[in-house]
Amino acid sequence: MLDDIDRRLLRQLQADPTMTAADLGLRAGVSALKATRRLGRLQEQGILKGQHALINWAALGYAVGVSLRITLDKTQARAFDNFIEAARDIPEVTEIQTFLGRVDVRLSVIARDMPHYQTIYRNRIMGLPHIADIEALMTVATLHDDESLPL
Incomplete structure (x- = not known):
């Protein structure tokens, strides 16, 4: 190839x-x-998808990073679609990943500080449809951040 x-x-x-x-x-x-x-x-060939800017969110005042692991109520036929569509509307959600297993979705959320995060969580995240369970993991430190491949 x-x-x-x-x-x-x-x-x-x-x-x-x-x-x-x-x-x-x-x-x-x-x-x-x-x-x-x-x-x-x-x-x-789709191998090179483009060039992207890497933004240092902390330098822009977003000091809090949280990973939310979410299990959806899958008894609803469009649970995934409805949830993802609504999550895309939250500006502080920087990444959405879906999984197979106990956890269905992971959201990466940024906030200026803890009060700002609490506002996002209470007013936006908790209003997302079809959430059965949610676990928040706060980023304490990023020890390795390298997306390059060993070519």
């Missing part, structure tokens, strides 16, 4: 996603034109 050139390009792109195609090509040992074509092919 990936050859050595693709791997070199992706490694360089993971290390510094702001590099131009010319810089990527130079560091990967290919021409800028070849780097551009390869990156385009990787995008067409």
Whole structure:
């Protein structure tokens, strides 16, 4: 699927996603034109989904991070769909994941401080449909945060 050139390009792109195609090509040992074509092919194949900004929420005043593990009342036919649709409307929810098992959904929530989190929890989270059980895990420290793959 990936050859050595693709791997070199992706490694360089993971290390510094702001590099131009010319810089990527130079560091990967290919021409800028070849780097551009390869990156385009990787995008067409769905391997390279795009470039994203990583936001330091704490620097913007969001000091509290909470992971909510939620079990839904699955006796309702559209429990997942209704819940996810409503959860997407909460601006402080930064991530929604679904699972197989006892826990159905995990929400990542950010807040400025604990009073702000309590307001979000009471006024928005608890109003989400079909919640059977909820467990909150507060982030104390992030010890490892690396989404790059070993290419």
